[in-house]
Amino acid sequence: MQDEATSAPPPARARPNLAAVAALAGVSASTASLAFSGAGPVSATTRAKVLAAAEQLNYAGPDPRAQSLRRGRSGIVGVVMEDRLRDAFRDPVNIAMLDGISDELGTASLGLLLLTEPGQGGVDLSIAPMDAVILVGCSTQLDKAVVVFRQRGIPVVAIEAEPMPDVLAIDLDNRDATARAARHVRQLGHERVALVTLPLEPSHARGVLTAEREAASTAYTVRERIRGAREVFPGVTGVVASASLVEEGLIAGRELLSSADRPTAIIAQSDLLALGVIRAAEERGIRVPQDLSVVGFDGVRIEGADAYELTTLVQPSVAKGRAAGRAIVELLEGGTPAPSGFRSELRIGNTTAAAPR
Amino acid sequence: MQDEATSAPPPARARPNLAAVAALAGVSASTASLAFSGAGPVSATTRAKVLAAAEQLNYAGPDPRAQSLRRGRSGIVGVVMEDRLRDAFRDPVNIAMLDGISDELGTASLGLLLLTEPGQGGVDLSIAPMDAVILVGCSTQLDKAVVVFRQRGIPVVAIEAEPMPDVLAIDLDNRDATARAARHVRQLGHERVALVTLPLEPSHARGVLTAEREAASTAYTVRERIRGAREVFPGVTGVVASASLVEEGLIAGRELLSSADRPTAIIAQSDLLALGVIRAAEERGIRVPQDLSVVGFDGVRIEGADAYELTTLVQPSVAKGRAAGRAIVELLEGGTPAPSGFRSELRIGNTTAAAPR
């Protein structure tokens, strides 16, 4: 690299392109393209010539980037998760959903680009070459990004998000389901009830669930579930966890169970949190369900929770993901899929019982 | 859509492009480009004019697909996982690694395209517009894909894979670490030892670990760990699990512990498998560690394993991922990062003890 620029730069063996292959094969670029894509009549001999030339030049096939531009499709679907990956993937419910998504996308030969909400230093959401986007439990903070998607004509599907114009919703009965669980608890005679919620803010701050925080929050699912609980226990409140983890449920449980008139029932917004609460109870010698009833959400199987069969709301996570993936595929094919809503089912286990007197 | 093709097709309001914006702003396309990218001197007034025109036309900014082609970069890094996502993400060790990867990639504004091995109906590995690829614990089945990557000049980093030319290796001391664990077991006086391995084949078939299967396998990590165990217990064998799951460890454990002269120590290839083995022991009233010693691999924290502190090989998963991500970034910047190797550390817990006599 230190010699002067000579008139003829060293061959530098640039990567071959379709034109080079075509030239070597003695055909036009259009024919060579046809030979690779198979979209058009090409004689067997010509195709063979082209492939031979490609081999000779060490050509790997049409450049995906150029194809993207020309076809206006990159074959990539963005999946935007609210949390840091490390948090999101720790909850089996998210994995199940992602699995559903990837299943459907894979069938349609679409790649899955993992993205996290902006402000976290990740990729600028609007800069990636995506054909469509799936928003997973995202806050309304994404408004700006959604506007860009709309401008670009990129279809957007949102799983459990605040309804937005031009965004196809895949919803879950968060509110109603929680209300059903709450009614179950009330029928058992509980009156002192507390919540353990998922994070309310992007900062994932722990702490008491205050009216201000609640009002300021943009976390749709969390608020819906709180509302559901309030339908049955109007003034109910509780604490906010910083992630859906057993460890976090433990911390929340300790806080709730340390007070003098501790609750007799705790409604947690995920099974992991619920399990943590149970651990906190065990620590203090509080028996579940005799002294404390605990309700979860999700209906995932958790290793190590063998002693209990959690009373929880079983949600169809994989189906949810699958519906989102399916919707994306239909949208990309020009169809107009209908929004869908999924129902959770209250599964009564052995972690809820009549209130102690 | 049913009317005849008229001479003048309806305006159809095509999405605006940079040229349209430039025209409206009364500047050239090149100037408009500069105004957006900021890579060149543009007067404030001109920039304002361009941005105003963009707003008026509802232009969302330069098309990422076109940028990819022109720049020769898409900003996307593929991460190829061996398993179905549902399996891969169930093991915290993989999540941790992915977290390390995404951390480094995010810092460099690179997107993370999740891919699975071919033959699973997913995206054709060589068809996605990627700038680089990370292979995670992949079998040598990927040879063909790697060839294509090389032809395309796409750098490849492989985590715990069979060494391949032109592929940067991020390695773990699987063999040596397992040997160390095995020595620990031998020092405790164990002689009847069995293995519970991770899947040997892409089919993820369960069953006995036979010499034939082993020889035919392309699962590098699994074989290395087996070899490590053999350094200490030359003829040792065992059973193959179909995934890294507690449930699978349970199945494997049942099989191993049902035989008349059951092993006094079991070396499992993951902590999840080890925990499953312990559960199998509990089922049969076999005490750990008094009657049975169990060793794991990974050093992950597992919910529900509180009763035991697993003797295991703690591996730096996040660091491994981070190293891979870092290497990718360097490679894309034209650097030549060195391959790296990570060491696992034997952490002795309370699941191993002197062999029963």
Add this chain to the structure above:
DNA sequence: AACAACTCTCGAATCGATTCGATCGATTCG
């Protein structure tokens, strides 16, 4: 006043492929 230096803008080439319509021979049909 002439020249250098600097700032801003533009034209044209380029990235690598796809695709539509036209062309050209060869075959088939009436």
Add this chain to the structure above:
DNA sequence: CGAATCGATCGAATCGATTCGAGAGTTGTT
């Protein structure tokens, strides 16, 4: 035997931006 048909191939336009070198206009120096 002329015309219609069909298959194979090619040319040229297009996708949407980036970038290099050149040119125009302005300011500063001696």
